[in-house]
Amino acid sequence: MSRIISIPELCSVSQWKFKAEGNANIILAYVGEDEKFLRTVLRLRKSVCNHTEVVKDKDANDDVEKEAKSTQLFASLYATDVIKPLLGEYVGESLLVEVQPKFLKEIADSIHSLRSTKRLRKNIDFTQRYAILTSDHTRFSSSSNPSLSIELKPKWIFLPTSPHISPENTQKLRTCRFCMHQHYKRLNKIDKDPSVVTGYCPLDFFSLVDERLRRSIDELFKVPSNVLKLFMQGEQLQIEKYYMAQQSELSDPTIEEWKVVVDGYKRRIKDPKASVENVDSAQIRQRIYEFLISTTLKDCSIILTFKKKAKDEVTDLSGALFSPEISKDLSIAFPAQSTKNICSKGSNKNIEISNHTKNLKASCDQNGTHEVLLDYKIYVIDLDPKYISNIPHYYELDSEIVKSYVKNCKVKRTCME
Numbered sequence: 001m002s003r004i005i006s007i008p009e010l011c012s013v014s015q016w017k018f019k020a021e022g023n024a025n026i027i028l029a030y031v032g033e034d035e036k037f038l039r040t041v042l043r044l045r046k047s048v049c050n051h052t053e054v055v056k057d058k059d060a061n062d063d064v065e066k067e068a069k070s071t072q073l074f075a076s077l078y079a080t081d082v083i084k085p086l087l088g089e090y091v092g093e094s095l096l097v098e099v100q101p102k103f104l105k106e107i108a109d110s111i112h113s114l115r116s117t118k119r120l121r122k123n124i125d126f127t128q129r130y131a132i133l134t135s136d137h138t139r140f141s142s143s144s145n146p147s148l149s150i151e152l153k154p155k156w157i158f159l160p161t162s163p164h165i166s167p168e169n170t171q172k173l174r175t176c177r178f179c180m181h182q183h184y185k186r187l188n189k190i191d192k193d194p195s196v197v198t199g200y201c202p203l204d205f206f207s208l209v210d211e212r213l214r215r216s217i218d219e220l221f222k223v224p225s226n227v228l229k230l231f232m233q234g235e236q237l238q239i240e241k242y243y244m245a246q247q248s249e250l251s252d253p254t255i256e257e258w259k260v261v262v263d264g265y266k267r268r269i270k271d272p273k274a275s276v277e278n279v280d281s282a283q284i285r286q287r288i289y290e291f292l293i294s295t296t297l298k299d300c301s302i303i304l305t306f307k308k309k310a311k312d313e314v315t316d317l318s319g320a321l322f323s324p325e326i327s328k329d330l331s332i333a334f335p336a337q338s339t340k341n342i343c344s345k346g347s348n349k350n351i352e353i354s355n356h357t358k359n360l361k362a363s364c365d366q367n368g369t370h371e372v373l374l375d376y377k378i379y380v381i382d383l384d385p386k387y388i389s390n391i392p393h394y395y396e397l398d399s400e401i402v403k404s405y406v407k408n409c410k411v412k413r414t415c416m417e
């Protein structure tokens, strides 16, 4: 259940500084002096994106209902009560902080010059009543050693296998949605620089094949776009510098209804055969809601944060607002002479994961190694709910992406799973 707090001192521009920005949210880092709020971030929703205006001319009740489900309160409950049962410990705690339009406008003015120009199309939503306060997952509670944090948007990591894909869309079986969407954006000049071509494919990144993984990391560093962000001690690094048919019967679920969908999904994946045999309208509805959850997960980000382990570290967390992070050990052995260049090409590291200890060990094939013991933690963020009214837009965009790829892309890519 979400907790709501009202702390007037937090609603002051001097307590916050601009930290990062995505398509839907602006993140501020706490810089005030209250120990309780150290290493926390405030997430402010941005104004609604353009395509949702399509639903405006529907009747007023729809708008009221959509408004109720697009609040930060709903977003916070969706993350904790719907997505957390799916992802478990990787979803952190959050609090809702009451905010006023005056504070939001002052923040918007104070951060304007720090924002990327390509993001200025959308401003902070001045009508939001709550902002979401969470731990800053790019930092550790103890600051004994500097931390490095990697924020990655995995996107959808599969090729569809559904037998219902129509003959004109069979390209979907070979090229992943991300690769086709990149091509679509370039062609329609949606990206700032249409000449930029990313060779990154999420299927390579998560393939567990060393060569494909390395290639995708190289590609990510060339064109990080919004897929990759790096933070050193919580400060973002600029990487570039360095290199439906049923729609009318459906409504957006309440949190309680979303929970039923998650339970249904968990039952279904335990017994996949049963669900294929008996597809009634309730099951179709279930699949549509599952699709919406998967669109949330497509847009989520994973934050991995590391620091060198300190000896006999004791951190006083007695006054802390959130429970201490779940951090784990990682021991990496580097060749003694090349500790500077961890990602250097040609070093052949074999990584073994021991489920019992949850320690990750890497060994090198050269003799003479230097072992570094690290703390690491992993959290998932950006878990906003998606809405039924957006499904026609998703559907249209998907068809456009496939059509455009089939028609215009001369050398078609084969993405592998």
Ligand SMILES: [Zn+2]
Residues within 6 Å of the ligand: 175, 176, 177, 178, 179, 200, 201, 202, 203, 415
């Ligand atoms: Zn791909």
